[in-house]
Amino acid sequence: MFQFKILKQSKKSKARIGEIKTPHGKIITPAFIPVATLGVIKGGLDFRDLELTKTQCQIVNTFHFLDLNRAEEVKKFGGLHKFFKFQKPIFTDSGGFQIFSLGKGAELGLGKIGSIFPENNIQKKKEGGKLVKRITQKGILFRSPRDGREIYLTPELSAQTQIKLGADFIYLLDICGSPLDDLKTAKKEMELSHWWFERFLRIKIPPTQQVFGIIQGGIYKELRKTSTQFVNNLPVFGIAIGGALGKSKNDMYKTISFVNRYIDWQRPHHLLGIGDLEVLEKIIKLGIDLFDCALPTRIARHGTALTFKGYFNILKNQYKSNFEPIEKDCKCFTCQNYSIAQLNFLFKAKEQLAGRLLTIHNLYFLETQLEKIREKIEMGKL
Amino acid sequence: MFQFKILKQSKKSKARIGEIKTPHGKIITPAFIPVATLGVIKGGLDFRDLELTKTQCQIVNTFHFLDLNRAEEVKKFGGLHKFFKFQKPIFTDSGGFQIFSLGKGAELGLGKIGSIFPENNIQKKKEGGKLVKRITQKGILFRSPRDGREIYLTPELSAQTQIKLGADFIYLLDICGSPLDDLKTAKKEMELSHWWFERFLRIKIPPTQQVFGIIQGGIYKELRKTSTQFVNNLPVFGIAIGGALGKSKNDMYKTISFVNRYIDWQRPHHLLGIGDLEVLEKIIKLGIDLFDCALPTRIARHGTALTFKGYFNILKNQYKSNFEPIEKDCKCFTCQNYSIAQLNFLFKAKEQLAGRLLTIHNLYFLETQLEKIREKIEMGKL
Numbered sequence: 001m002f003q004f005k006i007l008k009q010s011k012k013s014k015a016r017i018g019e020i021k022t023p024h025g026k027i028i029t030p031a032f033i034p035v036a037t038l039g040v041i042k043g044g045l046d047f048r049d050l051e052l053t054k055t056q057c058q059i060v061n062t063f064h065f066l067d068l069n070r071a072e073e074v075k076k077f078g079g080l081h082k083f084f085k086f087q088k089p090i091f092t093d094s095g096g097f098q099i100f101s102l103g104k105g106a107e108l109g110l111g112k113i114g115s116i117f118p119e120n121n122i123q124k125k126k127e128g129g130k131l132v133k134r135i136t137q138k139g140i141l142f143r144s145p146r147d148g149r150e151i152y153l154t155p156e157l158s159a160q161t162q163i164k165l166g167a168d169f170i171y172l173l174d175i176c177g178s179p180l181d182d183l184k185t186a187k188k189e190m191e192l193s194h195w196w197f198e199r200f201l202r203i204k205i206p207p208t209q210q211v212f213g214i215i216q217g218g219i220y221k222e223l224r225k226t227s228t229q230f231v232n233n234l235p236v237f238g239i240a241i242g243g244a245l246g247k248s249k250n251d252m253y254k255t256i257s258f259v260n261r262y263i264d265w266q267r268p269h270h271l272l273g274i275g276d277l278e279v280l281e282k283i284i285k286l287g288i289d290l291f292d293c294a295l296p297t298r299i300a301r302h303g304t305a306l307t308f309k310g311y312f313n314i315l316k317n318q319y320k321s322n323f324e325p326i327e328k329d330c331k332c333f334t335c336q337n338y339s340i341a342q343l344n345f346l347f348k349a350k351e352q353l354a355g356r357l358l359t360i361h362n363l364y365f366l367e368t369q370l371e372k373i374r375e376k377i378e379m380g381k382l
Numbered sequence: 383m384f385q386f387k388i389l390k391q392s393k394k395s396k397a398r399i400g401e402i403k404t405p406h407g408k409i410i411t412p413a414f415i416p417v418a419t420l421g422v423i424k425g426g427l428d429f430r431d432l433e434l435t436k437t438q439c440q441i442v443n444t445f446h447f448l449d450l451n452r453a454e455e456v457k458k459f460g461g462l463h464k465f466f467k468f469q470k471p472i473f474t475d476s477g478g479f480q481i482f483s484l485g486k487g488a489e490l491g492l493g494k495i496g497s498i499f500p501e502n503n504i505q506k507k508k509e510g511g512k513l514v515k516r517i518t519q520k521g522i523l524f525r526s527p528r529d530g531r532e533i534y535l536t537p538e539l540s541a542q543t544q545i546k547l548g549a550d551f552i553y554l555l556d557i558c559g560s561p562l563d564d565l566k567t568a569k570k571e572m573e574l575s576h577w578w579f580e581r582f583l584r585i586k587i588p589p590t591q592q593v594f595g596i597i598q599g600g601i602y603k604e605l606r607k608t609s610t611q612f613v614n615n616l617p618v619f620g621i622a623i624g625g626a627l628g629k630s631k632n633d634m635y636k637t638i639s640f641v642n643r644y645i646d647w648q649r650p651h652h653l654l655g656i657g658d659l660e661v662l663e664k665i666i667k668l669g670i671d672l673f674d675c676a677l678p679t680r681i682a683r684h685g686t687a688l689t690f691k692g693y694f695n696i697l698k699n700q701y702k703s704n705f706e707p708i709e710k711d712c713k714c715f716t717c718q719n720y721s722i723a724q725l726n727f728l729f730k731a732k733e734q735l736a737g738r739l740l741t742i743h744n745l746y747f748l749e750t751q752l753e754k755i756r757e758k759i760e761m762g763k764l
Binding site for chain 2: 064068349351
C-alpha cells in the first residue's frame with residue numbers, strides 16, 4: 001500500500017527525485033507539504049481551490065484537534081480525507097512542535113531556526129508563552145490556547161488521536177527544543193523523545209497509516225548522531241529531521257549535513273517546519289524530500305506574494321494602479337484572473353477574498369518552483 | 383439597451399413577474415440583490431462561487447468606495463464589472479443610506495424598520511455614531527469610519543462616483559431618515575432629498591447607466607404621497623422605496639401599501655435595504671420587484687443558515703455529529719458537499735471557509751425560494 005522509490009539520484013548533490021505511494025495517490029518528491037492546521041488551508045480555501053494549486057499533500061496539526069476536542073467526530077465521519085474533502089495524502093504531526101511553539105518559542109519569541117522571520121517574534125509573543133505547564137516522563141501538560149483547560153499529551157494519546165484522524169502519515173511524539181537549549185537540556189529532551197517513540201510504537205497502528213520518526217538533538221553533533229542512529233533502527237516508514245536547527249540558516253544546513261552522514265538514505269527525509277522559498281534549493285541539495293511550512297500561506301493572508309524575485313508585498317499604495325498580474329508567466333488561478341491592483345484593493349478593503357487568492361498563488365507558485373527543481377535534478381543540473 | 387417588461391401580473395395581489403434588460407444581461411423579477419459592499423460579497427467569495435449561487439445581480443456601496451478613495455482605480459480598469467469580475471447587472475447605492483447607518487441609526491442602535499434584528503443594535507452601536515458631522519443644503523459631511531478624514535458627499539459627487547464605478551443602475555442621493563423622525567424632520571429630509579435629486583440629474587449620465595429615484599417621507603402619508611408623485615415625474619428608469627419604514631414590519635407593509643396608490647406601476651419597484659426570508663412573500667405581494675439586504679450574507683458569516691424552517695444556528699454544540707446537509711433537498715454547492723457537522727467544525731475552528739460556505743448556501747437558498755415564489759405567481763397562486 002505504501003512505498004518509497006528513488007527515481008533519480010543526482011550526481012552533483014544529495015538531491016533526488018522520489019515517489020511515495022500511498023492509499024491516497026502518490027507524492028513526487030521533493031515535495032512541499034502545505035500546513036492545513038485544522039484540516040483546511042487557512043484563508044477560506046475549499047477543495048476545488050486546492051485542486052487549482054497543484055498541491056500534492058497537506059499536514060494537519062494533531063494538537064489543535066485535541067485542543068478543539070473534535071478528533072472523535074472526524075473519526076466518525078471516516079477520517080480527515082473525508083471530513084475535509086481532501087483525497088490526496090495527508091500527514092499529521094504529533095503535537096510535539098507545540099511544546100516549542102507554545103512554550104519556549106512563545107516565551108522567547110523564537111522560530112525554529114533562531115528567528116529568521118520577524119513576524120515570528122510578533123506572532124509567538126502574542127500567544128503568551130505559559131501554555132506548556134509541565135513536561136514529565138509521562139508526557140506534556142498543556143494549557144489550551146482556546147479555553148485554558150488542561151490537555152495532557154502523551155505518546156499514547158498522540159498515537160491514538162492520529163489514528164482517529166486517519167492521516168496517511170503520522171509522527172512520533174517528540175520534544176521540539178529551542179535553538180537556545182544547552183547540551184544538557186537538549187540531551188534530556190532527546191532521551192525523553194526516544195522513550196516516547198518506543199511507547200508510541202507499542203500502539204497498534206492500522207496498515208493504512210505509516211509512521212515517521214524524528215531525529216532530535218538540537219545543534220549538538222553527538223546528540224544528532226545518537227538520535228539519527230536511534231531513529232534509523234525504528235520500524236518507521238520515513239525519517240524527519242526535527243527539533244531546533246540552530247541560530248541561522250547556515251546552522252541548519254550544517255545540522256542537516258551532519259545528520260546526512262548517518263541517516264538511512266532508503267527512506268524519505270522530511271525537514272520539519274521549514275520550507276520558505278529562499279532555502280528550497282539548498283535543502284533539496286542536502287537530500288530533503290519533504291518539507292512543510294506555514295510561511296507561504298501565512299504571508300499570503302497578510303499580503304505577501306511569492307515571486308521569481310522573492311517576497312513581494314502587495315499592500316503598498318503604489319500598486320493601486322498596477323494592472324499586471326503578480327507574475328506574468330504564472331498560470332495560477334489568481335494570476336490568470338486578477339491583477340496586483342485588484343489584489344491590493346481587496347486587501348485594503350479587508351476582504352477575505354484577498355488572502356484566499358494570494359494563498360492560491362503562493363501555493364501554486366511554490367509547486368511550479370518545485371517542478372523546475374525536479375526538472376533540474378532530472379537533467380543532472382542540481 | 384435597458385428595458386423593463388412585466389411578463390405576468392397576478393390577479394390575486396400586486397405581485398408580478400418582470401424582466402429587466404441591461405447591457406450585462408437580464409434580471410427576472412422579483413429579484414434579490416445581494417450586498418457586495420466593496421465590490422465583492424463578503425466571506426471570501428470569488429466570481430466562480432457566485433456562479434454557484436444563481437445570484438442574478440448585486441449592489442455595491444458608493445460610500446465605501448469614497449471612504450477607501452478607490453473609485454478612480456476602478457474606473458481606470460473599466461468599471462465594477464471588470465474590476466470585480468462580475469458580468470451580471472450591478473447596482474450602486476448613492477451613499478444616502480450611510481447618513482442613517484453611520485448617523486442616527488448608529489446613535490440609536492436602530493435598523494431601517496425600528497430594529498427587527500437584535501444584531502443591528504450591537505453592530506450599529508459599535509460603529510460609534512458620530513460619523514455624520516453635518517447635513518447642509520449642499521451635502522453631507524462625513525467622518526471616515528476608516529481613517530477619520532472628512533468626506534463631503536454631495537449629489538454631484540455621488541453621481542460622479544457612481545459614473546466612475548459604472549454600475550448598470552445608479553441611485554439618486556437621498557437622506558435616509560430614522561423611524562423616530564418627527565414630521566418636521568422627515569419633511570425637511572424629504573425636501574432636501576428632492577433638491578438633491580434635481581442636482582444629481584443635471585449631471586450627464588452615460589447611456590450604459592440608468593437611474594433609480596427614491597421615494598422618501600418616512601412614516602408620514604402626506605410626505606410619502608408628495609415624494610411618490612415627485613419621483614414619478616423624474617426621468618428615472620426605476621423607483622425605490624427608501625427611508626425609514628416605521629417601527630415594525632406592519633408599519634412597513636402599510637407604508638408600501640400607501641405608496642402603491644400613487645407609484646408608477648410601469649417601472650420596477652425596489653424596496654431598499656429589506657430582504658429577509660420572513661418578509662419575502664409579503665413584500666412581493668405588495669408589488670416589490672427588487673430588494674437588497676445584507677442580512678442573508680451577514681448572518682451566514684456568523685453561523686446562521688436559511689432553511690425551510692427559517693433561521694438555523696449551526697454553531698450549537700449538539701450539531702457536532704450531525705452529518706446531514708443543512709437542507710436535504712438543497713442543490714447548493716455547500717449542501718451537496720458538506721454536512722452540518724463539518725460546517726459546525728469549521729465555525730468552531732474559526733476557519734474562513736465556514737462563512738464562505740454558508741454564504742453560498744444562503745444566497746442559493748434565497749434564489750430557490752424566489753424561484754418558487756415566481757412559479758406561484760406564474761400559476762396564479764400568489
